[in-house]
Amino acid sequence: MAKNIYIGEILKNEEVQKDCFLMKIKIASSFETPLPGQFVMIRIAGLNDPFLSRPISIYSFSRKNNFCLIELLYRAVGKGTQIMAGLIEGSQVEINGPLGNGFEIQSVKKNVVFIAGGIGIAPLSLLIENLCRRFPSSLMTLYFGAQRSSAVIGLDKLQKMCRLVNICTDDGSLGEKNLVTRVFQKDIKKFLPEDTSIYACGPKEMLVALGKIFSKNEFDCQVSLEERMACGTGACMGCAAAIKDKKGALVYQRVCADGPVFYLRDIIWE
Numbered sequence: 001m002a003k004n005i006y007i008g009e010i011l012k013n014e015e016v017q018k019d020c021f022l023m024k025i026k027i028a029s030s031f032e033t034p035l036p037g038q039f040v041m042i043r044i045a046g047l048n049d050p051f052l053s054r055p056i057s058i059y060s061f062s063r064k065n066n067f068c069l070i071e072l073l074y075r076a077v078g079k080g081t082q083i084m085a086g087l088i089e090g091s092q093v094e095i096n097g098p099l100g101n102g103f104e105i106q107s108v109k110k111n112v113v114f115i116a117g118g119i120g121i122a123p124l125s126l127l128i129e130n131l132c133r134r135f136p137s138s139l140m141t142l143y144f145g146a147q148r149s150s151a152v153i154g155l156d157k158l159q160k161m162c163r164l165v166n167i168c169t170d171d172g173s174l175g176e177k178n179l180v181t182r183v184f185q186k187d188i189k190k191f192l193p194e195d196t197s198i199y200a201c202g203p204k205e206m207l208v209a210l211g212k213i214f215s216k217n218e219f220d221c222q223v224s225l226e227e228r229m230a231c232g233t234g235a236c237m238g239c240a241a242a243i244k245d246k247k248g249a250l251v252y253q254r255v256c257a258d259g260p261v262f263y264l265r266d267i268i269w270e
């Protein structure tokens with residue numbers, strides 16, 4: 001078996017909200033500690049369909065005495081994730097990972113802002129947990145937008161970790177009835193580019209809107225991109241995204257291997 005491929009055992013696969021599942025997987029202790037923002041390619045062990053491997057972010061990770069625990073938070077949207085949703089305790093899954101670059105956290109600034117849209121909270125949650133441990137004095141603010149209150153997942157945990165949590169929903173069933181980008185834009189003057197790091201994950205429309213907000217200023221904003229993936233390991237170019245290189249020229253980079261995290265200012269939306 002290739003270096004990063006593991007067989008994991010499902011300990012729990014629970015529907016935490018409608019169509020949204022939390023899968024807890026026990027895996028060998030040789031699994032590398034993931035960086036926040038990294039993901040796994042997951043498929044059902046022994047299933048004879050090579051195309052049913054799906055990228056899912058690592059939502060939480062812990063190391064025990066002789067094994068590791070990974071949690072994945074995922075929305076059942078199509079064939080692959082619906083099969084995942086039907087898996088019961090004790091089922092085996094094939095896990096390839098951790099994959100991708102993860103968020104850059106070495107040069108994190110005093111103020112840290114997270115902007116999450118829907119299930120985009122999954123990679124940001126691991127990031128928030130990690131930054132809270134490493135930089136306890138940082139001032140962390142979360143903007144979390146979702147379609148409705150039931151899609152606001154993990155709020156208790158997030159409220160314990162962040163100084164301020166701003167919730168908004170499309171239908172107004174929790175927090176402000178507004179788009180998360182608009183709520184953040186109203187607050188933008190509270191943050192200075194030189195002492196604020198911004199991390200975002202959510203639907204493409206949310207990231208495009210953020211790109212417009214940041215086009216007029218110098219904020220460092222890293223975003224995790226979602227792209228359909230085939231191999232997940234950089235071999236097929238199936239997940240190419242248009243990115244500006246250091247000289248401003250357009251290059252195609254692989255979301256799975258060069259990303260999924262990129263600086264928002266470098267992304268060319270096609």
Ligand SMILES: Cc1cc2nc3c(=O)[nH]c(=O)nc-3n(C[C@H](O)[C@H](O)[C@H](O)COP(=O)(O)OP(=O)(O)OC[C@H]3O[C@@H](n4cnc5c(N)ncnc54)[C@H](O)[C@@H]3O)c2cc1C
Pocket residue numbers: 039054055056057058073074075076077078079080081082119122123225226227228229260
């Ligand atoms: C790096 C990365 C991390 C991700 N992390 C998570 C996560 O933590 N939780 C989660 O719920 N989802 C996550 N996704 C999205 C997830 O991979 C897709 O929802 C999943 O692959 C859909 O597979 P499917 O067979 O169920 O759906 P399909 O039947 O293949 O497609 C159903 C719908 O989902 C869209 N879709 C399919 N693949 C993707 C994709 N890779 N990205 C975005 N939309 C897609 C299709 O266009 C279609 O509208 C992540 C994607 C990437 C690239």
Ligand code: FES
Pocket residue numbers: 228229230231232233234235236237238239240254255256257
């Ligand atoms: S999915 Fe094959 S290169 Fe990214």
